[in-house]
Amino acid sequence: MVQLRSVSKSFGRADPAVQDVSFHIRKGEFAFLTGASGAGKTTILKLIHMLHRPSAGEVRVSRYSSSRIRRRDLPLLRRRVGYVFQDFRLLENLTAAENVAFALKVTGTARARIGPRVQRLLGQVGLAARAGAFPRELSGGEQQRVAIARALANEPFLLLADEPTGNLDDRASAGVLSLFRNINASGTSILMATHDSKLIRQYGKIRVIELEHGRLVFDSEGGSNA
Amino acid sequence: MRAFREAVVAVRRAPVLTVLSVTAIGLSVFTVGLFGLTAHNIDVALADVERRVEVVAYLRDDASEELVEIARHEIESFPEVEAARYVSKVEALYRASRELTEFSDVYSDLEVNPLPASLEITLSPGYRTPADVEAVADRVTAYHFVEEARYGREWVDRVYDLRRVAGGGAVVLGFSFAIGAALLIGIAVRMAVLARTREIAIMQTVGATDGYIRRPFLVEGLVTGLAGGLLALGLTWATWATIDRTLISLAWLPEPWIGTGLAFAGLLGMLAAGRAVRHELRKLDVY
Numbered sequence: 486m487v488q489l490r491s492v493s494k495s496f497g498r499a500d501p502a503v504q505d506v507s508f509h510i511r512k513g514e515f516a517f518l519t520g521a522s523g524a525g526k527t528t529i530l531k532l533i534h535m536l537h538r539p540s541a542g543e544v545r546v547s548r549y550s551s552s553r554i555r556r557r558d559l560p561l562l563r564r565r566v567g568y569v570f571q572d573f574r575l576l577e578n579l580t581a582a583e584n585v586a587f588a589l590k591v592t593g594t595a596r597a598r599i600g601p602r603v604q605r606l607l608g609q610v611g612l613a614a615r616a617g618a619f620p621r622e623l624s625g626g627e628q629q630r631v632a633i634a635r636a637l638a639n640e641p642f643l644l645l646a647d648e649p650t651g652n653l654d655d656r657a658s659a660g661v662l663s664l665f666r667n668i669n670a671s672g673t674s675i676l677m678a679t680h681d682s683k684l685i686r687q688y689g690k691i692r693v694i695e696l697e698h699g700r701l702v703f704d705s706e707g708g709s710n711a
Numbered sequence: 712m713r714a715f716r717e718a719v720v721a722v723r724r725a726p727v728l729t730v731l732s733v734t735a736i737g738l739s740v741f742t743v744g745l746f747g748l749t750a751h752n753i754d755v756a757l758a759d760v761e762r763r764v765e766v767v768a769y770l771r772d773d774a775s776e777e778l779v780e781i782a783r784h785e786i787e788s789f790p791e792v793e794a795a796r797y798v799s800k801v802e803a804l805y806r807a808s809r810e811l812t813e814f815s816d817v818y819s820d821l822e823v824n825p826l827p828a829s830l831e832i833t834l835s836p837g838y839r840t841p842a843d844v845e846a847v848a849d850r851v852t853a854y855h856f857v858e859e860a861r862y863g864r865e866w867v868d869r870v871y872d873l874r875r876v877a878g879g880g881a882v883v884l885g886f887s888f889a890i891g892a893a894l895l896i897g898i899a900v901r902m903a904v905l906a907r908t909r910e911i912a913i914m915q916t917v918g919a920t921d922g923y924i925r926r927p928f929l930v931e932g933l934v935t936g937l938a939g940g941l942l943a944l945g946l947t948w949a950t951w952a953t954i955d956r957t958l959i960s961l962a963w964l965p966e967p968w969i970g971t972g973l974a975f976a977g978l979l980g981m982l983a984a985g986r987a988v989r990h991e992l993r994k995l996d997v998y
Binding site: 534556557560561562563564565568574576587588591592593635636638639 | 909910912913914915916917918919920921923924
């Protein structure tokens with residue numbers, strides 16, 4: 486479903502951020518993408534989300550290929566690949582419900598369908614009671630849950646998460662992880678970038694792909710489902 | 712409709728930024744408005760001078776009135792001619808005695824009227840160039856009862872040159888002012904777009920199309936540009952009214968100019984917004 490074939494990515498004259506990386510994420514799989522800061526985790530996620538174009542090699546996501554995709558197809562891909570950021574990236578002037586609804590509005594979902602769907606998504610992440618709260622009124626963990634609900638709005642087959650627990654305490658992190666496992670259990674593939682080795686050890690059965698200086702140095706090829 | 716609603720929301724969300732953008736656009740278009748006011752009034756003044764361009768054909772004393780009347784009709788049918796008026800010898804003497812009062816005694820003691828009858832020929836707008844005036848004078852001189860045709864060649868040449876210089880200067884200066892205004896509008900709208908790059912990035916991440924992202928910004932650019940244009944119109948009007956009331960009488964701008972100015976501001980606002988958003992979209996997206 487996601488395939489990287491000998492992918493490299495350079496930015497200007499600096500050392501390549503990613504060098505000759507190949508791996509495959511199967512349908513319904515949960516994998517950690519790990520490595521120290523600057524190892525190339527975010528670059529890999531952006532390559533899969535086609536926010537970056539590889540300098541060499543090919544990224545395939547479902548039927549889309551980085552070497553053939555047209556600009557007008559990018560929105561279609563991104564509707565099916567959710568993205569969760571470490572810093573949540575919520576719109577501060579919108580409530581939790583409006584932030585989730587935003588992802589549905591921009592993709593042209595009928596207005597009548599947006600309200601019930603937002604309620605269901607907020608319920609799924611355990612925030613139904615906080616629908617009217619603004620991001621500044623929510624804790625970090627709650628904000629990340631809103632961001633996850635937004636990423637799930639268009640029923641993605643793949644969820645990319647870039648250090649989603651990086652700004653959270655242990656309890657909130659565990660909550661987010663538990664949420665990811667539930668999402669994965671319902672069939673959505675997840676690729677989560679993290680440098681938190683404690684977290685990875687805690688979920689020993691999950692596949693781990695490790696990067697170092699932009700190179701893939703370890704791939705556990707663990708169980709396909711957590 | 713969605714784009715319009717989103718634009719209104721965006722304006723409400725950042726009223727200070729909107730006011731700043733509108734003010735910046737208003738002030739930059741105001742410079743164009745002031746220039747337009749000056750250029751228009753110079754044009755009005757020169758047109759007034761130009762309107763006085765005329766050819767005077769002096770007639771022989773033996774010219775028959777019937778023939779002169781036929782010729783007058785003929786001359787009036789020339790495309791260059793607006794009107795041809797017959798001035799009899801008696802009228803010429805009466806005018807001279809009235810206008811040149813210091814010689815009134817001389818005129819009253821005359822036994823014979825020495826002044827010739829004439830045809831005073833005024834020219835149509837667009838035919839007041841030295842070449843046209845000369846051509847009319849030449850054609851009129853061809854009538855056998857015309858002694859001579861005069862039109863003040865030097866004066867006509869000078870008025871024509873002045874209009875040409877003023878017109879050329881107006882185009883160059885107007886263009887410069889318009890470019891300055893366009894740049895300022897571009898900067899003002901760009902600021903508004905930059906303030907929302909986060910929103911643009913999130914829209915892209917969740918799968919909004921370029922068109923969906925761009926449309927509200929285009930509407931916002933158009934509305935901001937038009938609002939700036941209206942502000943500039945108000946400032947120009949206030950300046951005109953003050954000068955007209957206290958210093959000198961001035962002509963107000965012609966309506967088509969006002970319409971063009973407003974359309975210019977709105978269109979530039981929209982184009983600047985489109986450009987700024989496209990730049991942001993390309994910056995965030997490499998495909």
